[in-house]
Amino acid sequence: MAPEGQSVVHSTRAWLQSSWHIQVPFAWLEACVEWLQDEAGGAGRLSQQQVNQQVLDQWLLTDLRDLSYPVLPEGLSQAQKTELRGTFCVQVDSLLDISQPAYSQMQKWRGSDCANDEVSAVTQFTQRPWEARPSRMLLLQVTDGVQSLEAMEYRPVPALSTALRPGVKLQLQGQMVCRLGMLLLGPPNIKVLGGEVEDLVERNNQGKVLCRTLGLPEEQQERG
Amino acid sequence: AAQSDPCPGTPQRGDMIRNRAQIKRVLCVAEKNDAAKCISEIMSGGTSRRREGMSKFNKIYEFEYHLFGQNVTVTMTSVSGHLLGQEFKAQFQKWHSCNPVLLFDAEVEKHCPDNMKQIKRTLEKEVRQCQALVIWTDCDREGENIGFEIIDVCKAVKPNVQVFRAKFSEITPNSIRRACETLTEPNANVSDAVDVRQELDLRIGASFTRFQTLRLQKIFPASLANQLISYGSCQFPTLGFVVERFKAIQAFIPETFYKIKVLHEVEEDTVEFSWKRNRLFNHTACLVLYQMCMEDPIATVTSVTSKPKSKWRPLPLDTVELEKLASRKLKISAKETMKIAEKLYTQGYISYPRTETNIFPTTLALGPLVEQQTQSPVWGTFAQRVIDQPGGPNPRQGKKSDQAHPPIHPTKHSSTLQGNEGRLYEFIVRHFLACVSQDALGQETVVDIDIAQENFSTSGLMIIARNYLDVYPYDRWSAKVIPVYEQGSQFQPSAIEMADGQTSPPQLLTEADLISLMEKHGIGTDATHAEHIETIKSRMYVGLTADQRFLPGELGMGLVEGYNSMGYEMSKPNLRAELEADLKLVSEGRKDKQSVLQNHIQKYKTVFIESVRKAKKLDEALSQYLGAAQEIAEAEQQDM
Ligand SMILES: [Mg+2]
Numbered sequence: 001m002a003p004e005g006q007s008v009v010h011s012t013r014a015w016l017q018s019s020w021h022i023q024v025p026f027a028w029l030e031a032c033v034e035w036l037q038d039e040a041g042g043a044g045r046l047s048q049q050q051v052n053q054q055v056l057d058q059w060l061l062t063d064l065r066d067l068s069y070p071v072l073p074e075g076l077s078q079a080q081k082t083e084l085r086g087t088f089c090v091q092v093d094s095l096l097d098i099s100q101p102a103y104s105q106m107q108k109w110r111g112s113d114c115a116n117d118e119v120s121a122v123t124q125f126t127q128r129p130w131e132a133r134p135s136r137m138l139l140l141q142v143t144d145g146v147q148s149l150e151a152m153e154y155r156p157v158p159a160l161s162t163a164l165r166p167g168v169k170l171q172l173q174g175q176m177v178c179r180l181g182m183l184l185l186g187p188p189n190i191k192v193l194g195g196e197v198e199d200l201v202e203r204n205n206q207g208k209v210l211c212r213t214l215g216l217p218e219e220q221q222e223r224g
Numbered sequence: 225a226a227q228s229d230p231c232p233g234t235p236q237r238g239d240m241i242r243n244r245a246q247i248k249r250v251l252c253v254a255e256k257n258d259a260a261k262c263i264s265e266i267m268s269g270g271t272s273r274r275r276e277g278m279s280k281f282n283k284i285y286e287f288e289y290h291l292f293g294q295n296v297t298v299t300m301t302s303v304s305g306h307l308l309g310q311e312f313k314a315q316f317q318k319w320h321s322c323n324p325v326l327l328f329d330a331e332v333e334k335h336c337p338d339n340m341k342q343i344k345r346t347l348e349k350e351v352r353q354c355q356a357l358v359i360w361t362d363c364d365r366e367g368e369n370i371g372f373e374i375i376d377v378c379k380a381v382k383p384n385v386q387v388f389r390a391k392f393s394e395i396t397p398n399s400i401r402r403a404c405e406t407l408t409e410p411n412a413n414v415s416d417a418v419d420v421r422q423e424l425d426l427r428i429g430a431s432f433t434r435f436q437t438l439r440l441q442k443i444f445p446a447s448l449a450n451q452l453i454s455y456g457s458c459q460f461p462t463l464g465f466v467v468e469r470f471k472a473i474q475a476f477i478p479e480t481f482y483k484i485k486v487l488h489e490v491e492e493d494t495v496e497f498s499w500k501r502n503r504l505f506n507h508t509a510c511l512v513l514y515q516m517c518m519e520d521p522i523a524t525v526t527s528v529t530s531k532p533k534s535k536w537r538p539l540p541l542d543t544v545e546l547e548k549l550a551s552r553k554l555k556i557s558a559k560e561t562m563k564i565a566e567k568l569y570t571q572g573y574i575s576y577p578r579t580e581t582n583i584f585p586t587t588l589a590l591g592p593l594v595e596q597q598t599q600s601p602v603w604g605t606f607a608q609r610v611i612d613q614p615g616g617p618n619p620r621q622g623k624k625s626d627q628a629h630p631p632i633h634p635t636k637h638s639s640t641l642q643g644n645e646g647r648l649y650e651f652i653v654r655h656f657l658a659c660v661s662q663d664a665l666g667q668e669t670v671v672d673i674d675i676a677q678e679n680f681s682t683s684g685l686m687i688i689a690r691n692y693l694d695v696y697p698y699d700r701w702s703a704k705v706i707p708v709y710e711q712g713s714q715f716q717p718s719a720i721e722m723a724d725g726q727t728s729p730p731q732l733l734t735e736a737d738l739i740s741l742m743e744k745h746g747i748g749t750d751a752t753h754a755e756h757i758e759t760i761k762s763r764m765y766v767g768l769t770a771d772q773r774f775l776p777g778e779l780g781m782g783l784v785e786g787y788n789s790m791g792y793e794m795s796k797p798n799l800r801a802e803l804e805a806d807l808k809l810v811s812e813g814r815k816d817k818q819s820v821l822q823n824h825i826q827k828y829k830t831v832f833i834e835s836v837r838k839a840k841k842l843d844e845a846l847s848q849y850l851g852a853a854q855e856i857a858e859a860e861q862q863d864m
Contacts, residue, residue, distance in 0.1 A: 134502040
């Protein structure tokens with residue numbers, strides 16, 4: 001690669017790091033920039049800003065396993081109890097609401113939930129206004145590409161939902177507790193960067209995740 | 225057009241007045257002998273003369289009465305429910321007489337079955353002596369239709385007889401007198417709705433029943449050779465609910481969940497705080513939170529709130545609630561309940577038990593009704609309390625009114641009724657007194673605590689005034705004592721535990737659940753729920769478990785699965801619900817009888833033709849339960 005090419009790659013690397021806290025292997029970045037420039041019809045056709053944005057878009061769609069570039073502290077998933085501080089970009093492989101039975105989520109997913117199942121003849125009872133409905137708790141399988149661990153929605157995070165595409169990238173930030181290989185996350189800890197991973201979208205859609213949780217064959221996940 | 229005409233021969237108002245002078249003798253006809261007897265007793269002040277009619281169950285009562293502004297002689301008799309039934313013409317009546325699809329178009333006629341012939345003769349004989357006919361059948365759809373059957377029979381022998389309708393909701397002196405003073409015309413729209421329903425039930429029932437019985441008897445001779453496999457557009461959706469619930473239970477997958485419990489022993493008592501997260505379906509997630517609580521096991525009281533809490537007295541009683549509550553609280557089936565209620569009504573103990581209304585009309589004086597009950601040694605004191613409460617009887621009001629009958633209530637006091645009659649009467653009285661009394665009042669205290677930033681809470685209840693509960697043992701409300709907690713204070717829990725449990729499937733349907741589902745989906749009316757349930761039981765489509773829950777039988781399962789697999793949702797409520805909705809419009813004069821009839825005949829005929837075409841699906845579904853299907857020749861299939 002020509003020296004001016006090298007400097008574009010360096011600039012992009014610095015931009016990813018400073019604006020997004022994204023760290024990538026230099027070799028991948030170099031190949032990516034080269035490919036983007038080829039696609040655009042040669043070096044110099046894209047501004048630095050365009051290169052930056054397009055590299056970011058590529059990264060969002062990449063399976064971090066392919067980059068093998070660890071960012072989480074080593075041994076985090078084995079720690080009994082530790083605290084994590086800093087900013088880390090990770091990928092969500094799959095997610096599941098663990099505050100509700102997977103069976104009822106499965107029925108909703110298939111569109112086969114039947115309101116009749118809930119009918120019983122008791123018509124008059126007193127209200128219990130203080131009995132708030134328990135709030136959602138999502139359990140996320142996250143990875144930095146090398147180390148995988150679970151993360152739980154310790155406090156409700158509105159930016160998360162089961163509609164997020166498997167492979168979506170998150171920025172974890174601030175101070176986080178990690179116990180028994182489980183990260184505890186709240187609203188200040190999460191920024192959703194977006195993206196997805198094609199393979200994972202197929203392999204870990206909600207239907208399949210629910211089937212696996214219930215021990216059902218995965219072909220039963222078709223939506224009704 | 226035809227629907228809005230007054231019934232043929234009904235005198236115009238002018239005629240009515242002119243002709244009244246000539247009325248000397250009046251024939252009154254009630255729906256049942258019991259009712260005729262009680263109404264006569266009231267109208268005659270106990271002086272009626274009884275004589276035999278041609279049917280030994282339907283007596284004739286005679287007395288003098290002041291009606292139409294003059295003294296007349298009244299002949300009161302009764303029918304036994306419907307006098308006429310719809311039937312196919314003779315050439316279609318035999319099972320093998322025709323291809324069942326023809327039954328959608330074959331001519332039907334009304335005819336008098338043998339066991340009603342003597343009643344019909346009594347009416348024909350008696351009406352000849354009379355100038356006026358007063359219909360005293362129950363004031364509901366069926367009653368109106370029975371009224372027109374009586375009118376048709378009477379007019380056939382005495383075309384110029386004048387016809388009137390008595391309107392009443394209970395067989396008590398006031399209500400009978402009011403009915404006599406406000407005689408009206410019978411309502412042809414309401415009767416038409418019943419004709420439409422009867423004709424559709426006949427055509428749909430006969431065609432499908434013949435088709436499936438003839439076919440399945442041949443295909444499964446070992447198990448079904450002598451079995452009638454009936455089909456009805458209400459019984460199938462009813463069966464469908466039972467099968468649906470059974471399958472929901474079969475398909476259910478239990479899951480393990482985990483929760484954190486906090487116990488606090490104070491002197492003798494242990495207070496249990498429950499986790500605001502309720503439960504988690506992941507062991508590690510729960511364990512993490514549990515560990516955090518265990519590392520810092522000090523509870524801080526974050527809030528203590530105390531507020532009044534009431535337990536509502538019941539709503540005025542309508543038919544569906546009566547059936548459900550009697551089934552749940554008294555363990556009397558819906559069918560039995562309605563049989564008893566009808567008897568209590570015809571004997572004047574309660575108001576008409578077929579009503580969709582749960583609002584007391586302002587014109588109904590509740591005071592005297594409560595007053596009557598003060599003589600009871602059991603609930604008399606409570607009745608007196610209701611009289612004495614500020615403002616007197618104060619009914620909780622529902623939202624439904626059929627504009628025909630008030631909610632079910634006692635109309636006179638009795639302390640002599642025995643067995644289930646006595647229990648049901650007692651229930652109706654207690655329910656009535658409860659709904660006109662006052663809500664139970666309590667004070668609820670909710671205590672929230674925080675342990676390692678996990679939230680837990682508990683509540684205590686102090687009952688301040690039991691009010692309606694004193695007369696209504698069918699509801700329970702228990703006080704729960706908890707110690708005094710102060711906001712901001714801290715304590716060390718006696719134990720913090722991580723517990724697990726499993727989700728469980730819904731339960732099989734109770735009769736009360738089934739009625740709720742029928743009501744929700746508009747299957748049948750409040751008057752017919754109990755019958756449809758009885759039908760699927762007597763056909764062996766469903767059975768009852770030891771704890772009185774409905775379990776589908778093999779035949780029932782197979783039929784529902786078979787029809788479902790054809791793609792037509794025969795066991796789903798939609799088709800029938802549309803029909804019920806249209807019947808209501810006919811009865812209100814907002815839809816034409818003929819067009820509703822034709823529309824629904826067409827719909828069901830289409831479904832029938834499809835079902836015959838896909839009949840093999842029925843065999844397949846049933847063979848899972850009844851063994852291999854017998855092959856039958858293609859030519860034979862064409863006949864079915
Ligand atoms: Mg009746």
